[in-house]
Amino acid sequence: MATPRFSTNDVTVVFFLGGPGSGKGTQSANLVKDYGFVHLSAGDLLRAEQVREGSQYGELIREYIREGKIVPMEVTVALLSNAMADSLATSPPPAGNKARFLIDGFPRKLDQAVFFEETVCPSELVLFLDCPEDVMEARLLKRGETSGRDDDNAASIRKRFHTFVETSMPVVDDFQKKDKVVSVKADSSVEEVYSQVKAGIEARGLHPR
Numbered sequence: 086m087a088t089p090r091f092s093t094n095d096v097t098v099v100f101f102l103g104g105p106g107s108g109k110g111t112q113s114a115n116l117v118k119d120y121g122f123v124h125l126s127a128g129d130l131l132r133a134e135q136v137r138e139g140s141q142y143g144e145l146i147r148e149y150i151r152e153g154k155i156v157p158m159e160v161t162v163a164l165l166s167n168a169m170a171d172s173l174a175t176s177p178p179p180a181g182n183k184a185r186f187l188i189d190g191f192p193r194k195l196d197q198a199v200f201f202e203e204t205v206c207p208s209e210l211v212l213f214l215d216c217p218e219d220v221m222e223a224r225l226l227k228r229g230e231t232s233g234r235d236d237d238n239a240a241s242i243r244k245r246f247h248t249f250v251e252t253s254m255p256v257v258d259d260f261q262k263k264d265k266v267v268s269v270k271a272d273s274s275v276e277e278v279y280s281q282v283k284a285g286i287e288a289r290g291l292h293p294r
């Protein structure tokens with residue numbers, strides 16, 4: 086079997102999952118501030134690649150995102166892996182500490198989870214935001230008024246929910262069987278959700294930095 090690019094002796098990877106609009110990006114900002122995570126959003130990396138001059142994947146990414154489908158994993162995993170390497174090279178963690186990566190919105194499919202853990206780095210735990218669809222839908226429609234995102238419209242949102250239930254929840258269920266999931270109810274205020282997030286990860290031994 087291939088050796089992962091990064092060792093868990095040097096790097097702590099936390100996957101951050103939850104439906105579209107569950108609040109991953111919002112809570113990530115808090116976690117970066119208090120726990121020294123480097124935040125890597127798979128969706129943000131894909132959107133940046135989509136508009137990068139000379140990218141051979143621009144059109145493909147645009148189409149997949151609008152349809153709420155999952156971009157072929159080789160593209161996403163390469164973007165994440167290279168972003169981790171860049172971060173380690175340009176802003177390494179304080180001496181004697183492991184680098185902490187919060188990988189937001191990934192893995193969204195079981196084969197992506199397996200491929201990432203085999204070739205990039207095994208995860209330490211999975212943080213999951215559990216939010217009802219009607220709440221997520223209302224948040225996304227509101228976000229769509231200003232986000233400029235192609236996929237924050239009613240038709241794309243419906244497709245994203247479908248992909249989440251059919252394809253991404255099995256990833257959460259699989260990690261749950263391995264007892265790696267911290268699950269937090271995400272339909273209350275930002276502050277309330279964050280206090281549950283903190284309690285959940287600290288119970289797993291991750292402390293502020």
Ligand SMILES: Nc1ncnc2c1ncn2[C@@H]1O[C@H](COP(=O)(O)OP(=O)(O)O)[C@@H](O)[C@H]1O
Nearest residue numbers: 104105106107108109110111224228273274275
């Ligand atoms: N707990 C919350 N209560 C109300 N609105 C929220 C909450 N968390 C996030 N939001 C808002 O909902 C929208 C989706 O949140 P975001 O963090 O972008 O979700 P995700 O990254 O999971 O798609 C954003 O406009 C955000 O400001």
Ligand SMILES: O=c1ccn([C@@H]2O[C@H](COP(=O)(O)OP(=O)(O)O)[C@@H](O)[C@H]2O)c(=O)[nH]1
Nearest residue numbers: 105106127128149150153154155156190191
């Ligand atoms: O690993 C990933 C992460 C995201 N996406 C695509 O990017 C979109 C937006 O994802 P993001 O995490 O930015 O937003 P969310 O849907 O969670 O609000 C998804 O619907 C997918 O089309 C993908 O293909 N692979």
